[in-house]
Amino acid sequence: MAEPCELGTRFQHRFLAARQLGSLPWAELEQTLRASPGCSLLLEILRKTILHPLCVRYPPSTKYRRCFLTQLIKKHESTAAEPLDELYEALAGVLNEEESTHCYKNYLLPRGACVTLVESLAMISGGTTGLVTWDAALHLAGWAMEHRELFSDRTVLELGSGIGFTGIAICKTCNPKTYIFSDCHHQVLKQLRENICLNGLVLEPEASGHAPAELQGLEAGAANNQKPQVVVAKLDWGSVTEKQLVGLQPDVIIAADVVYDPEVTSALIGMLQKLSPSQAATTPEVYVAFTIRNQDTYLLFQAQLDKAGIGWQIIPAHSNTGVLYDVQPNVTILQLFL
């Protein structure tokens, strides 16, 4: 049986990141409560979740907190005779709140770091999948943290950054020299910028709102002394030109959950070809993480890579450290050779 303190921490990590309620260790909680009845474990879980300063300031959705507390009360009632006032008081507080279309998620990283994001409640909203964090993003960040040397003091270009989890986690833990977030969707870029600032990273000023000027900002050098230098670029793989890419000179290119549609992958591959050795001073290393939802899409991606003359290899699964929560086993990382 898990130590009560360790159990409380597992509840905390999953709750603050609003991971699926079913993935929280309910069965172990019930077992522990039956073995040693009392309120101290439940009060500890309450303190590490609903009452935690991160939750108070940056709360997961109202519905999520309501369902969490309801479940906690059920577990308590099935194992104890007396009701626990603190649980009902917390639930009453949540019941008085209105639901919004957005919520916060707090991802606790190893060594005390944390990424806090504003995310959409719907997986697809505003015509994009980019306003939530996908499992491949967690997986890629977890892998990066185990391979810090690949990112340390280097220029990293992220494609299809979405609202920023992977990049912000890498900036906070892997010491890159420059981190270039990119995406093509207006609303995603707006939320991405807000999330970067929410996490205390200072964005390089943009010369103007359009892509080439944002990229030129890089060539002009850092406007603040922050390391990493952080840039957000509007970059659409379908229309970006070699001229626009010339200033980037990335050492490492990464992307999470961008292999889900043949049209999207062919634009992605076209863009990677524009960054290939003949166009760039150095050959960037490329790592793409994705969830294999459909075997045909995965095989097609491999065939498209072969046709484009881009080599690839599967990166062996890594050790699933704390940051990864309950990431699905069908997430994989490919290294591509331009």
Ligand SMILES: C[S@@+](CC[C@H](N)C(=O)[O-])C[C@H]1O[C@@H](n2cnc3c(N)ncnc32)[C@H](O)[C@@H]1O
């Ligand atoms: C499934 S989301 C993944 C977001 C994030 N990387 C994650 O894993 O949480 C796919 C992202 O790719 C971006 N995207 C799709 N097509 C694109 C294109 N042609 N150019 C640039 N970004 C694109 C979308 O805007 C979206 O943010």
